[in-house]
Amino acid sequence: MGSLMKLFELRESLDNYERELGFDQFSEVEKAVLEFVIHQKDVTITTVTKNQYFSKFSLSTIKRAVGVLLADDVISANQSKHDRRSMILTYNN
DSSP states (O other), X not given: OHHHHHHHHHHHXXXXXXXXXXXXXXOHHHHHHHHHXXXXXXXXXXXXXXXXXXXXXXXXHXXXXXXXXXXXXXXXXXXXXXXXXXXXXXXXX
């Protein structure tokens, strides 16, 4: 039971951090994508989908989450200098 209690404490802690940062209005997948973009360099939708954590989400769900974050101006997408077909996602501070 101790492990389950610790797991819930971690969820509460994560929720508190996300609320403090103003991320609480986003869905779980939107928060996960945003936090991944902040955590990684040169993130594209492809790198998101290739990460093991996101394997439970469909490509359309991830694209929809990216669309919400772009529309809310939380992230931006800029064309990659290395591959013109790729859009690099970055966090807008």
